[in-house]
Amino acid sequence: MFEGFAVDDVDVGEARLHVRHGGEGPPVVLLHGHPRTGATWHRVAPLLAERGRTVVVPDLRGYGRSTAPAPRPDHAQASKRAMAGDVLALMRRLGHDRFELVGHDRGSYVAFRLAMDHPEAVRRVALLDCIPIVEHLDRITPEFATEWYHWFFFAQPDTPERVIGADPDAWYGGDPEAMGAENFAERREAIHSPEVVRAMLEDYRAGLTVDRADEEADRAAARRLAVPLLVLWSQRDDLEQLFGDPLVIWRDWACDVEGHAIDSGHHVAEEAPAALAGALLEFFDR
Template identity: 85%
Template sequence: MFDGFTVDDVPVGDATLHVRVGGDAGGEPLVLLHGHPRTGATWHRVAPLLASRGFRVVVPDLRGYGRSIAPAPRPDHSQASKRAMAEDVLALMRSLGHETFRLVGHDRGSYAAFRLAMDHPEAVRSVALLDCLPIVEHLDRITPEFATEWFHWFFFAQPETPERVITADPDAWYGGDPDAMGPENFAERREAVHRPEVVRAMLEDYRAGLTIDRADEEADRAAGRRLQPPLLVLWSLRDDLERLFGDPLTIWRDWADDVRGHGIESGHHVAEEAPDALADALIGFFRGVM
């Protein structure tokens, strides 16, 4: 995976990010943020396509995920907040010499990307969010169907029990197909979820989502803050986002003025299932907006 990419562990304040970097050293910097329960390896089919088109591609593991290191859990879950993850990425990019960059987030990584673009619009030139709505928009639209299909949001928020359930048999909980994911990507994900500290950190991500992250979004909405960088919204047509919530673009237009996007024929893990279509959409967007 990631032929020609360098691999490093970069301290960023109270966390350390495991990061892959590749592509044109003088190219425009582009950050890819993964979702749960993946690592940066989920981008192994997309990152080389972007690198081959002249981008300088930066692929970290989110704090606590994969081989990145997060602080111990705090009572308010702030160590797993999307603001903390966003600050990690900003510090990482500055350490690599990039004051501005393009940004992509999928699933949980999309919340970190959203927070980074909201808090630091001067750094984010444009942002793509994949399979994502703001957390408060999900919670405002709770239905029995949502609660059933997305039950993990609320199960993961419970204290201690999810850790016991998942660590008892991580392979049974997370599953996965090595052929579909790519054998090395699967092996990296599998190694990560067999470490209890990684499972704990991933669960803390969800606990933060329903508490401190929700509060941050509610404060944004109450203050009328909007996403300033141009926004691309992509969603997987064989997943359930559009079926449960309707047109994602309509919802995102309550949060940003420059919104565009479309669905992609894929299941949820679009970077693994439809890498060419995803790369084409990202390149078209990033090349088309200044």
């Protein structure tokens, strides 16, 4: 994976981020979701690098081979604001003051927070398979609670760690051929680490507490994304089925929004890398 990319562990303050970076040209950061690592982008990153981009692919704090502070009672160590601060510090340490930004799944919330808090650092942002956390919570239905029950299960203290730890492979599943053997092996290494599992669960606990509060404060203050936003969602996932057109929702949160569905299941970077890279480049090349 990532042939020609450098691999480093970069101290960003509270955490050390494991990061792959390569290519030349304007920088773009790719942020993964749960329970993936940066390796989920192994089919997309080379396509972007080939088209004249410097591509930076970190493991988010607590995920994969990145570290995280010990859990706190308020879960603030796993907040999207803390994770966004890591990414901003990483890019500055790599010499990039302004960059394009892509987030998928949980990584989308980090990308959203970074673009919201630091628009001066983000040229354009693409958010994949997400709407704001508070918009999810405002739309809770039996269907959402059934399909997305893990949001609320992961928020419980201690029990999820014990359940997942009993058999991580059975809990998370996955197909090495579909994911790519090295990507699958890297994710398997991560989910077999109790420290990583705890950190990933803390991400969800923060989501329903401190991250929700941050978004509620944004909404109360009528804050909106100032940078151009591309919203992409997987046609064979359930986001649109549960919530309708994501663009309608995001227009309440951003000044300049566009987007469309991609023919893929949820893990679009692994399942439809060419279509995803094409959509990102068309957006970023403007």
